[in-house]
């Protein structure tokens with residue numbers, strides 16, 4: 001079942017990345033290609049776009065777009081964590097604009113067989129890269145083999161789930177009877193362990209988020225990806241990152257802060273008159289994150305938690 005994907009903050013991304021004719025751009029998370037298409041439309045005769053996605057299904061969708069823009073677009077099945085190597089291979093290392101639109105697309109979440117959603121029953125998979133060459137573990141592998149302590153850590157750290165202990169305990173008990181294989185099994189466990197929930201969200205929301213992050217190594221990959229992207233920005237180049245939860249946003253915010261502020265002088269040196277500080281190589285274009293307007297949130301509820309931060313090489 002495919003319902004399509006609506007690109008988040010599409011207008012704002014174009015305003016901040018300001019793609020120019022003849023420019024060199026990277027869409028690090030192609031997804032359904034909405035942002036890529038908008039960038040391609042602005043590139044003119046000589047511009048180039050490299051699109052990446054670690055999901056082979058997104059690449060199949062992207063190949064249709066490559067046929068429309070054969071001179072301008074290249075697509076590659078890879079993770080953005082190795083962006084530096086990918087750019088060397090592409091032959092462009094000074095990039096005018098790079099976009100990361102994190103998380104998963106509606107195509108992924110709405111397909112029960114991908115196992116991302118507790119709204120549908122499907123295999124407990126959650127791998128973004130489910131190709132044969134990927135040897136990453138599925139969510140079922142983690143749930144069935146990790147120790148109780150490891151599960152608690154994942155649920156606390158990646159789901160900020162306050163009932164991590166209770167849920168991990170129940171998983172370890174249940175799996176002795178029957179290993180977890182489906183999303184419904186795990187969703188039902190969450191409902192059982194957190195009864196009479198008065199939450200606005202489904203009780204399985206946080207553990208599904210936590211498992212997805214763990215299965216895909218998302219936070220580690222994000223750090224590597226944005227570090228590589230910052231390195232690759234050419235003169236006046238811009239990097240935009242759209243995040244969807246506080247764990248992602250924290251990484252983006254702290255990394256951007258590190259490269260746009262002078263290191264603090266501490267100890268006795270702080271008492272000495274400071275020489276004029278050298279100018280910094282990067283500047284923040286968004287002092288506060290850009291969030292969707294009310295109309296966008298109503299039209300596309302998935303956008304509700306989106307935050308866009310943008311950095312530019314000065």
Ligand SMILES: C[S@@+](CC[C@H](N)C(=O)[O-])C[C@H]1O[C@@H](n2cnc3c(N)ncnc32)[C@H](O)[C@@H]1O
Pocket residue numbers: 005006007008028029030031032033034035036052053054055058078079080081101102103104105128221222
């Ligand atoms: C929210 S969607 C992007 C939607 C896209 N901007 C659009 O307008 O259609 C996120 C995409 O990023 C991909 N993705 C997530 N982590 C990735 C990574 N480390 N490397 C490459 N792609 C990744 C996912 O597979 C998914 O297709």
